[in-house]
Amino acid sequence: MPTPAVVATGLRKVYGRGPTEVHALRDVDLTIHKGQLTAIMGPSGSGKSSLMHCLAGLDRPSAGTVTVEGTDLTGLDERRRTDLRRDRIGFVFQQYNLLPELSGRDNVLLPLEIAGRRTDRAWFDRIVAALGIGPHLDRRPTELSGGQQQRIAIARALITRPAVVFADEPTGNLDSAASRDVLELLRRSTGSLGRTVVVVTHDPVAAGYADRVVLLADGRVAGELHGSTSQDIAVEPEKLAG
Numbered sequence: 001m002p003t004p005a006v007v008a009t010g011l012r013k014v015y016g017r018g019p020t021e022v023h024a025l026r027d028v029d030l031t032i033h034k035g036q037l038t039a040i041m042g043p044s045g046s047g048k049s050s051l052m053h054c055l056a057g058l059d060r061p062s063a064g065t066v067t068v069e070g071t072d073l074t075g076l077d078e079r080r081r082t083d084l085r086r087d088r089i090g091f092v093f094q095q096y097n098l099l100p101e102l103s104g105r106d107n108v109l110l111p112l113e114i115a116g117r118r119t120d121r122a123w124f125d126r127i128v129a130a131l132g133i134g135p136h137l138d139r140r141p142t143e144l145s146g147g148q149q150q151r152i153a154i155a156r157a158l159i160t161r162p163a164v165v166f167a168d169e170p171t172g173n174l175d176s177a178a179s180r181d182v183l184e185l186l187r188r189s190t191g192s193l194g195r196t197v198v199v200v201t202h203d204p205v206a207a208g209y210a211d212r213v214v215l216l217a218d219g220r221v222a223g224e225l226h227g228s229t230s231q232d233i234a235v236e237p238e239k240l241a242g
């Protein structure tokens with residue numbers, strides 16, 4: 001059996017109260033396996049962002065628990081949850097979110113600086129080689145293409161050796177060639193770099209790179225696909241939207 005990196009049990013998320021209440025997650029049980037690339041897909045409004053925010057400790061569920069490498073996030077106070085997020089979780093966003101005044105190198109190293117941790121030179125070099133970002137390290141984000149910026153952002157997410165990296169629509173701003181590069185690198189992050197990655201996406205091509213696709217519909221896990229092609233995956237959300 002694969003080792004669990006993140007385990008969600010009985011997750012519910014309710015926004016608002018009374019007549020305006022929205023049930024974004026309804027009893028979601030989900031285990032994210034270590035070393036895998038997992039895609040979370042589903043129609044707009046199916047609860048993907050709500051699920052990611054609860055799994056990553058960015059938001060608290062209304063009920064249920066989330067554990068990251070055995071630590072129950074839902075039992076932590078705000079400060080400890082922030083520390084755990086900083087130390088154990090990496091993020092990649094659609095908009096890259098790099099700091100414009102810092103070089104590529106300093107952007108990658110920023111999470112270590114914030115945490116007051118030393119740079120593990122060998123790990124830094126492995127990431128730079130695996131992601132092919134050597135030529136971008138001395139440039140600022142404005143001097144890089146979108147795909148190059150996203151590579152820097154992936155390196156920044158990996159530098160702390162997190163338990164899991166969450167990538168929220170990581171190819172949403174990229175053309176198809178740059179998207180393929182970024183997806184290949186996310187896959188490499190799980191393969192040769194041994195990390196665990198969760199991609200939240202609308203894009204069947206992106207999901208086609210995953211070891212496993214979790215399909216959400218109306219706040220519930222509606223199915224799973226393993227080793228599917230993007231063509232197989234493309235028809236699924238349509239079926240779910242029904």
Ligand SMILES: Nc1ncnc2c1ncn2[C@@H]1O[C@H](COP(=O)(O)OP(=O)(O)OP(=O)(O)O)[C@@H](O)[C@H]1O
Binds near residue numbers: 015016024043048049
């Ligand atoms: N802060 C909020 N307050 C009220 N309702 C919310 C809030 N955030 C999300 N919702 C509602 O919860 C449901 C799930 O939203 P969520 O953003 O998780 O879905 P999603 O699958 O990520 O959608 P999309 O693909 O459009 O980003 C939707 O009905 C949404 O309108």
